[in-house]
Amino acid sequence: MNFKIGIDIGSTTVKTVVLNDKGDMVFRAYERHFSKVREKAAEQLRSALHILADQRVTTVITGSAGLGVAKASGIRFVQEVYATASAVREYIPDTDAVIELGGEDAKIIFFGRSLEERMNGSCAGGTGAFIDQMATLLNVSIQELDELSLKHEKIYPIASRCGVFAKSDIQPILNQGGRREDIAASIFQAVVDQTVAGLTQGRELAGKIVFLGGPLTFLLGLRQRFIETLELDGEHAVFPENADCFAALGAALTTEDKDATTFEEMLRLLESAVDASHLTDVMEPLFRSQEEYDEFAARHAKATPDTIDPETYAGDAWLGIDAGSTTTKLVLIAENGGILYSYYASNKGDPVSIVKKELQNIYARFGGRVAIRGSAVTGYGEDLIKNAFGVDIGLVETMAHFRAARHFDGGVDFILDIGGQDVKCFKIHGGAIDSIMLNEACSSGCGSFIETFAKALGYNIADFARLGLFDPKPVNLGSRCTVFMNSSVKQAQKEGASVEAISAGLSISIVKNAVYKVIRAASADDLGQNIVVQGGTFLNDAVLRGFEREIGRNVTRPTIAGLMGAYGAALTARDAGAASSTLLDSAALGLFTHSSKPVTCQGCTNHCSMTVNTFDGGRRYISGNRCSKPLGLQKSTEPNLMKYKYDRLRAMSGKGEGDGSRGKIGIPFGLNMYENLPFWFEFFTRLNFEVVLSPESSRSLYIKGQRTIPSDTVCYPAKLMHGHIEHLCDMGVETIFYPCMPYNFDEGRSDNNYNCPVVAYYPELLAANMPRLKNVRFLNPYFGLHKKKGFITRSGEYFAENFNIPKSETKKAALAAYGAYDTYKNDIIAEGAKAIKYARDTGKRIIVVAGRPYHIDPEINHGIDELITSFGLVLVTEDAVSHILGKESRRVLNQWTYQARMYNAARYVTTQPDMQLIQLVSFGCGTDAITTDELRSILEGGGKLYTQIKIDDINNLGAVRIRLRSLIAAMESREKESA
Incomplete structure (x- = not known):
């Protein structure tokens, strides 16, 4: 008898399947490998010895971590998508699509005339590893997480792009008393959202869908979220037997008789690969001897609190x-x-x-x-x-x-605190905090980074850290984020790296991430002379040693590094x-009691997901609200130009001064429309169109269009446009206008006046990826408003051709539109001046919020403006002050209108003692990789603090609140110092 063996070595598990010559499965195994990929594969095969001893076998290896084993052993390898497709075609031939979730891999395979596969890149956001991280965060097993999810009452919006982003949403909900049942279901929903939005990339999921992989085999709550989200019935949602081993099953089906050998020979080849190692990129050891480590430990033991005897103290x-x-x-x-x-x-x-x-x-x-x-x-x-x-x-x-x-x-001039998810860096000058740097939503330089890997490899964090102290050849894993690092760790495993070498490498990576991604230090002198490090992560001697080695000087680590906040x-x-x-x-x-329940506030259109905590005696604490309305408090009345601008723009809907006789024209309210809507509203209503504006952005609006988003890395404001278009189609609007705008208005403060590529050309992408636009009249012409004569000529021709409108009428409407745009811009400047005067008359501090025009969208900024004004700060936007100073050359190519406004606003802020600037940045914005450094240089060069807030679909403001309060505290310290 010739047995067929398929071995699927994934990122976290090894699956082995054995088929007899009739195609019956006579053996299967599914186990986590904890990084011991070769050992676990050999161990599983040895457990099949009673079946395979003295038999001839043909063997194929597949899986994301299988290639290295296949190469080292000489056993044939087949790509996992091909293996999976082979099994599906054999057992479920009428399949239309497959969704497969593994440890770190997520795939959608579309069947039809040809096989089409979509797979996650380096991000493990919607996979088993993501679920593992979230279970760890909740301190439950995977099975307990599943059971909790089945008892949920509501779903919280949780970012799904990776575990780091999700933690930023989940942790504040936990800390504010949110139910774990609801969070568990929300985690599974995040996996569904990531899979659908990240992998379908514009192609519709329809027909019979087969669900494969360990998470979809064992987690009923995850299945439930997929079925409800995709609106599938029992006939179209298929969860086959052995779904967790389908790739291994497919690998067995692709074996060829010419590769047959004895089982003992095949096992010998696999076992000989266990000890194979060919590491290519290694570093110096952290410690070369026990004596070197003892001297290091003794030096750091000196920073300790005064002694006290707790048993006798009174x-x-x-x-x-x-x-x-x-x-x-x-x-x-x-x-x-x-x-x-x-x-x-x-x-x-x-x-x-x-x-x-x-x-x-x-x-x-x-x-x-x-x-x-x-x-x-x-x-x-x-x-x-x-x-x-x-x-x-x-x-x-x-x-x-x-x-x-x-x-x-007492002379500390730089503090680096690395916690579970946060990196905080403070520069101290004159006994006061002078500059504050915090990590964004990424925790790649934090304790959770190494903790995640420790648990994935089967260790607690303390034992894992000690493993690497004396390893002679730590693996160089670079300075990458957690999910990208998974790829580096897998590569090191393929090359035979030991767990000790990986442990040391990860500890050094934490340091590099903190120094080069958060602090962005060019040298140790950028930090300071008297450096204090703290936070639980620095209790890890490997991390501390790596930090001192990286900056080339000794630092102070108190013996209570993990307790410094308390x-x-x-x-x-x-x-x-x-x-x-x-x-x-x-x-x-x-007598103390505590209970919590989730509620959705109906007080305004934000519909905040809140948690009501009730304590003994009827005491209550409500969390999760963006405004003070549910607390029964008066809403902040401080001037808020973000809200002023948003309310002005939302009012631009209807017939205006026209009669609407030419019918309705739909305009999606996002991206370039936040800049140009005053122009287009006036233009179309003067031409007697009725303008139909898409509704306010919301999470549900985003979900409505998420299946048509072809890129998971584009910014959230762009992703929202798909929902705006879908909603306009739902409203029955037959004509939608959304022009391509390569240029913005030339305000004379930059080298050029481009729009960013996303703002400029996103209408083209929508036209190519949204099938419903083929059923409406979608107008996406190229227009340039920066040249008035050119626009009048171009628009006259375009609207004459498409609507038979006389060119003279179009010219008249265009001139009125330019006037309306100027009026709107002047109103913002006047409102800004009024807000500044109010602040100075009442002794208030002023915050200039600099970002893109669309950052005033409440769904995009998640209520950051209301949070700022709740601290008694007056909020002014960059376009209210950017006109005050003239053009100045920059170190970078200054060719974007929006960025030029921010640079000018920052220059102005440095001249005003009562102002600070906050920059809003969207994740996925390439141009802001340049603006952030330039704005920091302008502000810090002028003696101001630089504060950046990155925003995405993460909607919890816990980290933002800390950043704002830190800014306020630093401002107060400076004021006391100068008094």
């Missing part, structure tokens, strides 16, 4: 709590700063229960001999914990960490000098 104490993104830390200090009690552990998705338990432990241990005179809380969960337990002070993380660092080094909070509480604390005492804690 007197006053102060409590600090750091409710972080993934961990909760508590520190109780004595008057000399000595630590009486500390706690550091995962918040397990329930920081309230953790804090309650630890407070009970403190009261039980210290009884009446210690009196807590003050308390302070910082971190993502600050507001929730403060409201729950009556904590005296809430302070922003940056100030808490600065206070702690100053305790250990320690700084405790010191702040002590410095406040209060005689008593409002913290719940032991008796009140005994």
Whole structure:
């Protein structure tokens, strides 16, 4: 008998299938390999020895991590898409499409006249690895995550592009009391959204769809989300038997008799490949000897708090709590700063229960001999914990960490704090924070980065970190983000890298990401002379050693590096000098209760997904709201030019001064229309068209068009355009106007006046990828408004040809439209001047928000404008002040109108003592890779702080709130210093 063996070696699992000569499956195995890919494959085959001993076999290897094993062993390899397609054609021949999710791979295969496959690139956003990360975040097993999802009541919008983005959405929901059942289902929905939006790329999923891969085999909640989203019935959603091993099954089907050999010979070839290693890119070891490590450890043991005996101490104490993104830390200090009690552990998705338990432990241990005179809380969960337990002070993380660092080094001039998801860097000048840098939504230089890999390889993070300390040849994995790093790790595994070498390489990568991606340091002198490092990640000696080696100098790491936020909070509480604390005492804690429920606010069009936390005595804390309406508070009345502009533009719908006799013309409200709508509205209504504006952007509008988005990396404002077009079609609009605009108006402040390629040419992309546009009259001509005579001539010809409108009438409408545009721009300048005068009359600080015109869309900015004004700040946009200064040469090619406005606004801000600038950047914006550095140079060169906020479909403002509060704290520090 000749047996056929298929081995599928994926990114996280090994699957082995054995077929007899009748095609019956006589053996199958599915196991995680924890990076031991060759060993696990050989182990699975040895377990089939009772079937295959002394038999002839033909073997084929497939899978994303299988090629290296195939090459090392000499066993034939087949590409996994081909293997999967072979199995589908054999067992389910009438299949129209396959959706397959693996550990780090996601595929959609379309069947038809020819095979067409769509596969994720280096991003593992919608895969099993993503689900693993999210389960870890919730501190549950994969099976428990699935069970939770089946009990959900609502779905939160969660970014799905990768685990890092998703954590930015999930963690604040957890810290604010969101139900884990709802979060679990939302995680699965994020996987569905990523698969549909990221892989269909404009092609419709229809007919019989077969679902394959481990996640879709074992996770019923994930299946449910796919079925509901794609609106499939039992006949068209197929979950076949052995769906988790289909690629291995297909590999077995592609074996050829000429490759037959004995099972023992094949096993020998595979086992001989286990020890094969040919690493090509290695680095110097972190430590060459135990003595070298001992000297390093002794040096860093010196930065420690004063000693105190907690068993005998009696007197006053102060409590600090750091409710972080993934961990909760508590520190109780004595008057000399000595630590009486500390706690550091995962918040397990329930920081309230953790804090309650630890407070009970403190009261039980210290009884009446210690009196807590003050308390302070910082971190993502600050507001929730403060409201729950009556904590005296809430302070922003940056100030808490600065206070702690100053305790250990009074001359500290640079602080680098690396936490679970955050990198915070502070430059200190004259005893005050002078510059703040935070990572964006990416946590590639953070603790969760290495923790993810440690757990994927079967280790806890402490053991994993120790593995790499003395490895002689750490693998050079570069400085890439978590999901891209998966590819580097897989390549190292293929080359035979040990887990020790990978551990050391990852620790060094964290450092490189922090130094070169967040700090962007050219040399150690860019950091400072007295550097304090802190955060739980720096408790990892491999990371600390890598950092000192990378910058070429020694730094201070306090022995309580992971507790610095809580320690700084405790010191702040002590410095406040209060005689008593409002913290719940032991008796009140005994009556403490907490429950939470999700609600959707109907107070305005934002429809915020909120969490209502209820405590004993009817106390409540509401989180997730973008405005103060659900809290029963008065909405901020501070001037807000983003809202002013948005409301003006949304009103531009209808017949205007015309009579609508030429019918309706639909205009999608996005991208270049945020700049040019005043022009087009006036133009069309003067021509007696009725303008039908697409509705306000929303998550549901985005989902409506997501199947037609051909690129997952384009910015969110562009992705929204698909939904706007779909909605106009749903409204029955027969003519849609959306022109290509290579040039914007020439404002005389730049080298040229281009629009960015996405803004300029997106109508072409929509026409090519949205089938419904073939059923309407879609007008996407090339127009240039920057040359008035040229436009009048071109538009006269175009509208005469398409609508039989006399050229004289078109010219008249065009002249009126230019006037309307000028009026709109002048109104913004006047409103800005009015807002600035108000701020100065009332002593308010002014924030100039610089971004693209479409960043005023509430769905795109997620309410950042209302958050800014809620802090009592006056908000002015860049186009209200960019006209004040004339043209100035820049270090970069200044050829975009929008960017030129930002540069000029930044120059003006440096001349105004009461102004700071915040730059809004969309993920996926290529041109802003240039503007961010140039704006930083302008602002810091003029003595101002540079603050950047990246926005995408992530809609939780937790990280943005920290950034804004840090900016405000830095402004206050500077004002005190100059006073």
